[in-house]
Amino acid sequence: MKIATFNINGIKARIEALPRWLEAAKPDVVCLQEIKSVDEAFPREVLEDLGYRVETHGQKSFNGVAILSRLPLEDVTRGLPGDDTDEQARWIEATVIGEKAVRVCGLYLPNGNPAPGPKYDYKLAWMARMETRVRALLAEEMPVIFLGDYNVIPQAMDAAKPQAWVEDALYLPQSRAAFRRILNLGLTEVIRARNPAPGLYTFWDYQAGAWERNNGIRIDHLLASPQAADLVQDCGIDKDTRAGDKPSDHVPVWMTLDA
DNA sequence: ATGGTCGCAAGGCGA
Numbered sequence: 001m002k003i004a005t006f007n008i009n010g011i012k013a014r015i016e017a018l019p020r021w022l023e024a025a026k027p028d029v030v031c032l033q034e035i036k037s038v039d040e041a042f043p044r045e046v047l048e049d050l051g052y053r054v055e056t057h058g059q060k061s062f063n064g065v066a067i068l069s070r071l072p073l074e075d076v077t078r079g080l081p082g083d084d085t086d087e088q089a090r091w092i093e094a095t096v097i098g099e100k101a102v103r104v105c106g107l108y109l110p111n112g113n114p115a116p117g118p119k120y121d122y123k124l125a126w127m128a129r130m131e132t133r134v135r136a137l138l139a140e141e142m143p144v145i146f147l148g149d150y151n152v153i154p155q156a157m158d159a160a161k162p163q164a165w166v167e168d169a170l171y172l173p174q175s176r177a178a179f180r181r182i183l184n185l186g187l188t189e190v191i192r193a194r195n196p197a198p199g200l201y202t203f204w205d206y207q208a209g210a211w212e213r214n215n216g217i218r219i220d221h222l223l224a225s226p227q228a229a230d231l232v233q234d235c236g237i238d239k240d241t242r243a244g245d246k247p248s249d250h251v252p253v254w255m256t257l258d259a
Numbered sequence: 260a261t262g263g264t265c266g267c268a269a270g271g272c273g274a
Contacts (some may be wrong), residue, residue, distance in 0.1 A: 009274085034274090036267060061267050062274095111274060136272045151274095205274085206264040249265075249274085 001071070001098040001257045002026065004238075005106065005220055007033040007203075007250035008063075015043055021241050022050055027254060028070050029096050031106030033149045035064035042066070059089040065106050065148070072097040080107075082098055082129035090126070100259035102228060103137060107148035112169030120169050123151070134185055143259065145229035146187065149250065150221045152179040154189070157198035158218040168220060179213040188229040190222040190255050191237065203250045204242055211242055220253045230242040231257040 004027040008014040011032070022030070032192050035042060037058045043052040051070050058064035058079040067073065073094040090108040106136070112123030113153075137144045153171045156162040159224075165171035176179035183189055191200065201216025210216065224232060235255035242251050 013266060034266090062272085090265095113274080208263050 001028050001096065001102065001259045002254060003029040003031075003102075003104065003145065003147065003215040003257065004251040004252045004254035005031045005033070005149070005222065007108070007149040007248060009034050009222060009248040009250065010036045012037065012040060013246065015046060017248065018087065018109040018242070019046060019050060020244065021238065021252060022047075022052070022068075022229060025238060025254065026116055027252075028098070029104060029145050030252075031092075031104065032066040032068065033064075033106070033108035033206065035066050036061060037064055055092065055093070055094060056090045057092040059087070060254065064089045065092045065108050067092055067094050067104065067106055069080060069094070072108075080126065080129050081133055083125075097257045098257075099141060100231070102231075102257065102259050103142060103144040105133075105144065105146045106135070106237055109148065109150045109152065110173065111151045115167070116171055120172075122172060123169060124178060127175075127182070131178075131182050131185070131255055134182055134187070138185060138225055141227060142225070143231060143257075144225040145228050146223040147221065147253070149219060150179065151219055152176060152221075153217050153219055154179055154192070154221075158200070160215045160217070165217070170217070173232075183223065186226055187223040188226075188232075190224055190229070190232055190235050191218075191253065194235055200237060201239075202237055202253055206249050220250055222253060222255050224255075231259050233258055
């Protein structure tokens with residue numbers, strides 16, 4: 001089972017680049033972030049024609065997540081528990097039925113800038129809610145993965161220019177500590193666990209020639225429960241998509257599971 | 260220090 005995360009930065013703008021990548025990479029399951037579309041306007045047919053079922057959790061103009069799957073899905077749920085007043089579409093879950101069942105949580109963690117301020121408070125509160133949800137799922141002792149745009153640079157080695165981020169919500173000590181608290185519940189950060197070297201990035205800003213200068217950051221992550229980590233076969237970052245026509249500013253991150 | 264680029268959607272916000 002090949003599972004990927006891809007912040008597409010607008011489904012309407014990526015309606016050619018996304019199928020191009022799907023046909024080349026052939027993932028079984030994809031968690032999308034920043035679809036920037038209400039569910040009714042999501043162009044599902046072009047993806048269904050490629051063999052994917054499409055489950056969206058969108059809103060107008062901003063945020064929005066989705067799961068594409070060539071395998072059967074069960075128990076699709078939308079929204080991160082813990083705050084009934086939260087109207088931002090950033091969380092979707094489904095159980096993928098492969099040879100084994102895997103619970104998949106697709107997430108778009110708040111950016112949090114500017115910090116300090118209400119947006120940063122929302123980010124930290126959201127991460128606390130995520131921690132609660134992770135605890136609940138870990139207690140079920142089944143394979144669970146949490147993949148998406150975390151908007152967290154975990155370590156200095158995850159940025160080409162870490163000094164440029166020291167006052168940014170993606171790299172502030174509180175953000176990194178909250179990410180570590182989630183990891184320390186017992187999750188494996190799959191890309192880093194298998195790649196000890198720096199220089200791996202998943203996002204390059206559209207501005208200031210960031211891609212041409214390889215001024216990137218690694219903020220899209222794959223986290224696996226112990227039972228899911230046991231199944232990991234391979235993982236990677238599809239950096240080449242950033243050089244394609246009309247690219248997203250993020251690239252896909254994927255893993256294969258014996259499931 | 261500033262401006263630099265996109266997407267959505269139709270002006271400015273978010274990233």
